[in-house]
Amino acid sequence: MFDPKGETRSHYAPLHSRIDTLGAAALADRQRTLERSFLLQGITFTVYGAETTTERIIPTDLFPRIIPAAEWARVEAGLIQRLRALNLFLADIYGPQKILSDGVIPRDLVLGAPSYRREMQHLFVPHGAFVNVCGSDLIRQPSGEFVVLEDNLRVPSGVSYMLANREASRRTFPEVFRESRVRAVERYPDLLLATLKSMAGDWRPLPQVVVLTPGVYNSAYYEHAYLARLMGVPLVEGRDLVVHDGIVYMRTTSGLRRVDVIYRRVDDDFIDPLAFRRDSSLGVAGLFNAYRAGSVVICNAPGTGVADDKAVYAYVPAIIRYYLAEDAILNNVETYLCREPAQLDHVLANLDKLVVKAVGASGGYGMLVGPHASAVERERFAAALRADPDNYIAQPTIQLSTAPCLVEGRMEPRHVDLRPFILSAEKVVVTPGALTRVALKRGSLVVNSSQGGGSKDTWVLAEDGGDPA
Amino acid sequence: MMLARVADSLYWAGRYVERAEHVSRLAEVMLNATLDRSDAARHVAAITRGALGDPGGSGDLLDLARAMSLDRDNPSSVLMSLARARENARQVRDQITSETWERLNILYLRAVSARASASFAADPLAFLGEIVSDLHLFKGAADSTMSHGEGWRFMVTGVFLERAQLIARLLRASFGGGLAGAPEEPLALVTVLRMACALEPYLRTYTADLNARFILEFLMFDEDFPRSIRYATDQIEQHLNHLARGRELGRQDPQRLAGRLKARLAFADIGEVEGSGAGQILAAVEAESKAIHEAMYEAFVAYPLETRLPAA
Numbered sequence: 001m002f003d004p005k006g007e008t009r010s011h012y013a014p015l016h017s018r019i020d021t022l023g024a025a026a027l028a029d030r031q032r033t034l035e036r037s038f039l040l041q042g043i044t045f046t047v048y049g050a051e052t053t054t055e056r057i058i059p060t061d062l063f064p065r066i067i068p069a070a071e072w073a074r075v076e077a078g079l080i081q082r083l084r085a086l087n088l089f090l091a092d093i094y095g096p097q098k099i100l101s102d103g104v105i106p107r108d109l110v111l112g113a114p115s116y117r118r119e120m121q122h123l124f125v126p127h128g129a130f131v132n133v134c135g136s137d138l139i140r141q142p143s144g145e146f147v148v149l150e151d152n153l154r155v156p157s158g159v160s161y162m163l164a165n166r167e168a169s170r171r172t173f174p175e176v177f178r179e180s181r182v183r184a185v186e187r188y189p190d191l192l193l194a195t196l197k198s199m200a201g202d203w204r205p206l207p208q209v210v211v212l213t214p215g216v217y218n219s220a221y222y223e224h225a226y227l228a229r230l231m232g233v234p235l236v237e238g239r240d241l242v243v244h245d246g247i248v249y250m251r252t253t254s255g256l257r258r259v260d261v262i263y264r265r266v267d268d269d270f271i272d273p274l275a276f277r278r279d280s281s282l283g284v285a286g287l288f289n290a291y292r293a294g295s296v297v298i299c300n301a302p303g304t305g306v307a308d309d310k311a312v313y314a315y316v317p318a319i320i321r322y323y324l325a326e327d328a329i330l331n332n333v334e335t336y337l338c339r340e341p342a343q344l345d346h347v348l349a350n351l352d353k354l355v356v357k358a359v360g361a362s363g364g365y366g367m368l369v370g371p372h373a374s375a376v377e378r379e380r381f382a383a384a385l386r387a388d389p390d391n392y393i394a395q396p397t398i399q400l401s402t403a404p405c406l407v408e409g410r411m412e413p414r415h416v417d418l419r420p421f422i423l424s425a426e427k428v429v430v431t432p433g434a435l436t437r438v439a440l441k442r443g444s445l446v447v448n449s450s451q452g453g454g455s456k457d458t459w460v461l462a463e464d465g466g467d468p469a
Numbered sequence: 470m471m472l473a474r475v476a477d478s479l480y481w482a483g484r485y486v487e488r489a490e491h492v493s494r495l496a497e498v499m500l501n502a503t504l505d506r507s508d509a510a511r512h513v514a515a516i517t518r519g520a521l522g523d524p525g526g527s528g529d530l531l532d533l534a535r536a537m538s539l540d541r542d543n544p545s546s547v548l549m550s551l552a553r554a555r556e557n558a559r560q561v562r563d564q565i566t567s568e569t570w571e572r573l574n575i576l577y578l579r580a581v582s583a584r585a586s587a588s589f590a591a592d593p594l595a596f597l598g599e600i601v602s603d604l605h606l607f608k609g610a611a612d613s614t615m616s617h618g619e620g621w622r623f624m625v626t627g628v629f630l631e632r633a634q635l636i637a638r639l640l641r642a643s644f645g646g647g648l649a650g651a652p653e654e655p656l657a658l659v660t661v662l663r664m665a666c667a668l669e670p671y672l673r674t675y676t677a678d679l680n681a682r683f684i685l686e687f688l689m690f691d692e693d694f695p696r697s698i699r700y701a702t703d704q705i706e707q708h709l710n711h712l713a714r715g716r717e718l719g720r721q722d723p724q725r726l727a728g729r730l731k732a733r734l735a736f737a738d739i740g741e742v743e744g745s746g747a748g749q750i751l752a753a754v755e756a757e758s759k760a761i762h763e764a765m766y767e768a769f770v771a772y773p774l775e776t777r778l779p780a781a
Contacts (some may be wrong), residue, residue: 039578042559092620225562235563240472242776251473253619253769254716255777376763 001066001404006007010400011461013177015352019063024314024409031062034168039138044163045219045449046183054140058161059454060118061405063415065436066170066180075138075146078330079422081320083134086151086307087138087424088323090130094303098112105315106323109339113312113359113389115154115305117268119275123301126199129425130301133192133263134437135159136417138330138400147331149398149417151316153300153308155265158435159188159421160223165457179390183461191423192263196452198262199297204357208252212241214266224265234278237409238266247363260298262287264308268302276302310359311337314343334396338389339415346383351378356385369445371397372429397444405438405456415439417447417456430461475564476623477770480558483627485554489547490604491635495520496534496547497597498663501585502656503530516652516661519642520635521545534593539586547578547600566614568663572607604684607668626765630706630758633701636688636755639664639691640698644685645748648653651681658684665696685747686739698754699734705761712769723764 001012008016035057038044044055067075067437072414079241092099093110094117096289100107110116135156137149151321166185170177193209211223215237228235240250241259249256264271290296306312315330324337334345336354347354351370358366368381385392402413420434437447440456499517503510514533518526521537541548556564557576579585580600589596608628615621643661644651653659658679663667665688674691675683691697737750737765 040575041567041569042562044573125635177561215557219560224561225559227654229563234475235561236472237474240474242774244774249779252470252471253476254470255772258779341613348703395678425560 001063011066011180013286015064015066015173017212018173018176021412026241027062027406028409030172031094032068033173034060034062037168038164039163043160043222045222045429051442054334058167058294058440058449059440060161060168061406061414061438061454061456062169062172063406063411064165064173064457064459065403065418066169066461067434069461069463071144071146072432072460074329076212076432078146078148079134079136079420079430080325080329081326081329082136082148082151082316082429083131083191083422083424085320085323085426086153086316087128087130089319089329090301090304090307092126092323093306094130095122099319099322106210109311110306113309113446115268115309116182117303117306119288119292120301120303122190124294125301126202126297127197127425131304131307132195132299132424133198134422134424135419136422138420139333139398140369140399140416140418141400145331146418147333148316149333150310150361151308151313152419153304155267155300156419156421157220157223158419158437158449160226161378161429161455162435162458163226164419165435165455169457169459177459182459183432183462185431188421188431191429191431192227192356193231193233195423195425195429196299198259199299208258209261209263210236210241210259212236212238212262212264212266212271213347214238214270218265219266238281238283241284241287243284243290246286246290246293248284248287248290259296261299263299270297270439271302280355296445297311300397310357310463311339314393334400336394338385338394339391343390343394344389346384347392348382351382355397356381356392356394370447398445400439400447403436403438405440407440407442412442414442415445415447434458434460471564471619473770473772475561475620475765476686478561478629479564479620479624480765482511482554482561482573483624484556485550486604486607487631488545488635489550489554489713490601490633491536491682492521492550493544493547493600493604494666495592495639495664496537497594498660499530499603499642500534500593500597502660502663507654507662509652509654512652512654512657513660516639516642516657516664518638519645519714520664521640524642527743531593534597535586535589535617537556538597539580539589544717545622547597548585551577553602561620564620566610568614569607569610572603576607578604596614606760616748622712623769624649625713626705628683629701632696632764633698633757634758635753636696637675637758640688641748641751641755645697645751653681654707655679667694667696670694682739688738689742689747689750690734696712699731702727702731702734702754707738709761709765718722723761723768726757726761726764730754730761 001009003009038057038060044057064089094198099105100110133156135152135158138146139149153194162185196209197207209234211224211228212234213221227237236250238427239321242249250259250261266282269277271283272288273280273283274285314337317332320326320328333356336347338347339343354370356368368377398419400415404411405414405417416438418434421431423429436456436458438456439445439447440454495517499513518524519719538547555573558570558573632654659668661684662671667688670686674687689698692699694700705726706727709727713722713724742750
């Protein structure tokens with residue numbers, strides 16, 4: 001909101017003056033109203049504790065974050081470029097594997113990754129769109145430049161919070177919202193439906209789309225139900241589906257109905273006990289065979305996780321150059337691959353300055369934040385690194401940018417990242433908005449909702465609403 | 470067309486909502502009617518216990534009301550019914566309008582909140598009364614915001630199937646021994662009507678002439694009162710006919726059972742009941758409601774797959 005000199009950045013001016021007029025009491029009041037409305041709507045996620053399980057709302061901050069048109073244009077172009085390249089990469093490694101033969105990426109790094117699915121080899125994916133829904137995590141560097149921290153290509157979540165936050169911020173700051181010419185995010189559900197339909201449109205004129213959820217105990221269940229409701233398609237669980245003669249059906253009150261496109265919010269491992277994990281009860285036996293036979297489309301395709309693997313991540317700029325012959329518009333965060341001995345030595349020597357992440361893990365688990373860790377924790381991680389270097393990468397402690405948040409009635413800076421949502425089938429479309437995740441503990445850098453993070457709305461301004469500068 | 474699991478959840482949401490409302494009302498009316506220690510009050514306590522399926526029970530009535538309302542170990546308490554209704558609704562959250570869902574979610578959150586037991590203690594009548602009127606809001610929201618298609622019909626069938634059984638059980642507890650032994654104290658009779666939420670409609674039909682025969686006639690056979698057993702069975706039959714339209718459901722189809730139950734109510738009259746006692750026909754209502762429930766489950770939810778494969 002503020003520039004380095006402490007002046008209000010111009011695109012924030014209307015919001016800032018409105019906040020001043022409202023005053024602390026009115027703001028706290030609106031914050032309470034907002035939280036209550038989330039709770040009543042059931043916009044909650046489930047926290048699994050040692051003994052109790054509770055439903056909580058993701059703490060939501062009142063103040064929207066504002067991104068001017070010019071900044072967004074660059075982000076949008078960068079995200080489109082990146083997802084195009086990653087889809088080409090997936091089509092290649094599950095096809096001719098040219099990029100591996102050409103030695104751009106070490107073969108064992110891709111084929112040896114736990115998220116690589118040999119079962120996907122030579123499988124036809126419509127439009128080459130392996131990733132239909134992507135939710136990349138971006139951070140803003142001190143220079144103001146957005147860089148990509150992580151590509152989430154498996155089953156990214158959070159889009160329902162983007163939509164709910166928008167609903168809330170429009171109610172909280174209606175005047176500023178009108179004046180600011182904020183671009184709409186509300187079309188996301190119908191764009192998602194169009195994307196999913198187009199994955200089967202070529203051979204099924206009116207494809208039956210369903211959302212596959214692990215069920216009501218999943219922490220993102222609210223979102224699954226929300227998207228199904230707004231798209232007007234059935235929300236199914238594994239037990240609702242059966243495969244017969246290579247065709248997927250759902251059990252309805254009037255018998256079996258054919259299913260054409262499955263927007264699955266279940267991880268690869270669990271979608272089919274016959275193909276993947278045998279102990280999974282969330283999936284559908286025979287689903288993967290039906291998929292291989294081409295009678296159903298699974299979105300995102302199984303096996304996309306190999307392209308958001310934290311080690312493959314380091315090669316994304318090279319991937320973009322290889323397939324598109326372009327330089328990456330959005331840069332990566334500098335990343336050390338511990339599989340390279342020289343880089344491992346560097347990481348071990350600088351453990352107190354680096355963030356170390358396990359390659360396969362996500363959601364803020366299996367991670368060491370060097371500067372905040374105790375000597376004992378660092379030693380434990382150093383041992384793990386030496387034992388299994390392939391499993392780790394390290395990055396400099398990233399200074400996440402901050403945005404003002406309402407904390408106990410006062411405006412205070414908190415660290416934030418940015419998760420825009422990108423849809424891809426025939427075309428790649430970036431929704432002009434995002435989920436801004438907030439690390440609510442002062443000084444904390446962890447924004448994951450499972451670890452005490454919150455969120456806020458993100459306003460992307462239309463062309464002439466941005467910085468005059 | 471709707472998922473079998475979804476239809477089942479909506480049906481159960483309807484049943485639990487109706488149960489929560491009925492038990493709240495029983496507890497509220499019982500507390501209100503037993504403030505003194507008259508004979509009528511003893512009678513009311515016995516009726517309540519009978520309607521809950523525990524005719525031999527004893528103990529303090531305020532404790533009983535608390536157990537009926539907030540006891541987590543009592544599977545038919547209001548709290549547990551609300552929790553189950555909400556859990557079922559949450560599993561089919563995409564099928565229920567937000568307006569409907571929010572009514573139920575508010576109720577649930579209030580009933581499980583840490584303050585619930587204090588607000589019950591402070592004013593149990595107000596606490597229970599509020600739950601009843603909020604459940605009316607839920608039904609109103611469902612009726613006026615949900616599309617009256619398949620899903621809604623499953624939910625409403627759940628409501629009426631539960632209602633037919635609950636009212637039958639209440640009447641059995643009140644008049645099951647035949648009209649000769651029926652309570653005569655006006656207070657006990659008014660209480661039975663209140664427990665069925667029927668006092669005002671009854672007075673408009675029969676004036677303030679309170680006697681067991683009329684009450685039984687009203688709650689069993691009235692065609693217009695939404696809590697009479699005949700009305701409930703009419704509704705069940707109507708909704709099941711819609712749901713079964715265009716489907717091959719086999720011989721034990723639920724709508725045939727519902728038609729039979731409806732006919733039984735339509736062709737019986739109070740004279741017949743006076744002769745043989747109401748107990749027999751009320752027991753039949755309960756048994757046949759259970760049979761309809763099982764037939765619905767067989768026909769719509771747990772059907773054998775090989776019978777429903779699409780034609781190749």
